[in-house]
Amino acid sequence: MSDFFSAGWGYYIAAISLIGIAWCLWLLWSQRKTTVQLKPDGSVDDTTGHVWDGDLRELNNPLPRWWAWMFILACVFGLAYLVLYPGLGTYKGTLQYTTRDALAKQQAEVEASVRPLYAKYMQMDVPAIAKDSQAREIGQRLFLNYCAQCHGSDAGGSKGFPNLTDGDWLYGGEPDTITQSILKGRNGIMPPFAAQLDGSKAGDVAQYVRSLSGLPADPIRVARGEPLYKANCVACHGAGGKGNQALGAPNLSDRTWLYGSSERTIVETILKGRNNVMPAHEEILTPEKVRMISAYVWGLSNGAAR
Numbered sequence: 001m002s003d004f005f006s007a008g009w010g011y012y013i014a015a016i017s018l019i020g021i022a023w024c025l026w027l028l029w030s031q032r033k034t035t036v037q038l039k040p041d042g043s044v045d046d047t048t049g050h051v052w053d054g055d056l057r058e059l060n061n062p063l064p065r066w067w068a069w070m071f072i073l074a075c076v077f078g079l080a081y082l083v084l085y086p087g088l089g090t091y092k093g094t095l096q097y098t099t100r101d102a103l104a105k106q107q108a109e110v111e112a113s114v115r116p117l118y119a120k121y122m123q124m125d126v127p128a129i130a131k132d133s134q135a136r137e138i139g140q141r142l143f144l145n146y147c148a149q150c151h152g153s154d155a156g157g158s159k160g161f162p163n164l165t166d167g168d169w170l171y172g173g174e175p176d177t178i179t180q181s182i183l184k185g186r187n188g189i190m191p192p193f194a195a196q197l198d199g200s201k202a203g204d205v206a207q208y209v210r211s212l213s214g215l216p217a218d219p220i221r222v223a224r225g226e227p228l229y230k231a232n233c234v235a236c237h238g239a240g241g242k243g244n245q246a247l248g249a250p251n252l253s254d255r256t257w258l259y260g261s262s263e264r265t266i267v268e269t270i271l272k273g274r275n276n277v278m279p280a281h282e283e284i285l286t287p288e289k290v291r292m293i294s295a296y297v298w299g300l301s302n303g304a305a306r
């Protein structure tokens with residue numbers, strides 16, 4: 001398929017290709033004979049007249065036959081190719097070949113060839129797959145391919161990207177929840193509170209949040225922050241900050257932080273909110289791959305490798 005908006009470009013490219021080939025053939029035709037010069041004494045001069053380095057003369061020989069035939073064959077090949085394959089602007093070629101179809105066919109073949117390898121695992125439950133060392137290797141390779149760019153090659157995460165090895169889950173660590181996270185993706189939305197809380201109130205709430213996990217906090221500001229927390233945050237993070245996996249609202253009373261535990265970072269979350277996206281993978285991964293990766297991820301925090 002052509003990516004050009006106007007058909008004119010298709011004709012333009014087709015014309016250049018065809019004129020190019022025609023020009024090559026004309027060139028060959030026009031050079032098929034050599035014009036022989038005669039020397040002043042009437043004998044045949046078999047050089048072109050070029051002389052350099054004193055006595056090097058260029059001979060004026062006709063093109064070798066084999067060379068002329070290769071030239072013609074190359075032109076015939078080019079024309080045949082342009083009939084069979086897409087090459088002339090928007091013309092699709094008699095074989096209807098597209099690289100997109102070829103890729104899809106290749107991928108389908110590879111998937112069919114690896115399916116028997118996965119078949120045995122599709123019968124097993126996730127904890128059993130996670131204990132299988134060969135399955136873990138496959139899972140790890142898939143994870144490195146599809147997940148490591150965000151979650152890190154050791155699945156340890158980074159700011160905004162959850163650690164998948166610590167047993168602390170935003171949405172839940174059951175095999176089914178992990179599979180769901182992979183298939184459908186996730187979107188953690190924390191609304192901004194800049195309209196309800198100013199900077200100093202947000203700071204007081206942040207002090208209260210820090211106190212929930214036993215981090216050093218100013219007791220006076222904690223006391224000021226507590227009612228504000230109860231008025232604004234309990235609906236999602238729960239009394240005591242235990243979080244809510246149905247909403248992906250993090251537990252604020254443990255020492256695991258998605259963004260960080262400093263007052264500044266917490267205030268930033270409160271005032272600006274957060275909108276964090278894990279992309280859905282159901283269109284990208286086959287069911288077999290999803291199962292292998294789910295088992296690998298489940299195993300990371302359930303001691304499967306030990």
Ligand code: HEC
Nearest residue numbers: 146147150162169170171172178181186187188276277278
């Ligand atoms: C483009 C970046 C990106 C890629 C690629 C990605 N993730 Fe995520 N993932 C995230 C983000 C961001 C979150 C947190 C979403 C939120 O805060 O709601 C997340 C959340 C998750 C969760 C939920 C964690 C919890 O605590 O409940 C799991 C499980 C997960 N990802 C697994 C995977 C796996 C397995 C892959 C590879 C197939 C993958 N992710 C690929 C960015 C990514």
Ligand code: HEC
Nearest residue numbers: 188189190232233236248249250257258259260269274276
């Ligand atoms: C509508 C639900 C909702 C409300 C209300 C809400 N939050 Fe959140 N909060 C979330 C979600 C969801 C996340 C995770 C965002 C993400 O995945 O990136 C979050 C993340 C956070 C984080 C980051 C935690 C970390 O591990 O880094 C902090 C801190 C936080 N909220 C504090 C608060 C405070 C304080 C309030 C009240 C002022 C509040 N939240 C109100 C849903 C909510």
